[in-house]
Amino acid sequence: QVQLVESGGGLVQAGGSLRLSCAASGGTFSSYAMGWFRQAPGKEREFVAAISWTGRTTYYADSVKGRFTMSRDNAKKMVYLQMNGLKPEDTAVYYCAGRRLGAAVVSEYNYDYWGQGTQVTVSS
Numbered sequence: 001q002v003q004l005v006e007s008g009g010g011l012v013q014a015g016g017s018l019r020l021s022c023a024a025s026g027g028t029f030s031s032y033a034m035g036w037f038r039q040a041p042g043k044e045r046e047f048v049a050a051i052s053w054t055g056r057t058t059y060y061a062d063s064v065k066g067r068f069t070m071s072r073d074n075a076k077k078m079v080y081l082q083m084n085g086l087k088p089e090d091t092a093v094y095y096c097a098g099r100r101l102g103a104a105v106v107s108e109y110n111y112d113y114w115g116q117g118t119q120v121t122v123s124s
Contacts, residue, residue: 097115
């Protein structure tokens with residue numbers, strides 16, 4: 001059973017930075033593609049970023065491109081989301097997701113494992 005646990009969320013002022021972490025246990029993490037998604041109050045969950053199993057391929061939502069960077073450390077079974085230049089519209093619960101296949105994808109329906117989420121709040 002694969003478990004994903006996010007951490008690093010919190011309250012930050014607009015323009016600030018946060019680094020989210022996702023720790024994986026169980027399964028064969030190094031072969032999984034990973035993704036970050038977010039859900040704001042009253043809105044549907046949306047794609048933020050994804051990374052292939054090798055880390056060589058990444059995808060970003062247009063809304064975060066140039067501000068967020070996703071990375072992974074397969075030896076530590078960790079993925080990260082570095083968020084810079086945060087805006088109030090980035091406020092959401094952020095979820096880490098894992099996919100048994102190694103290719104990075106943007107659709108949440110292609111992910112098999114989910115964390116419990118971590119709250120990010122950006123004040124104006």
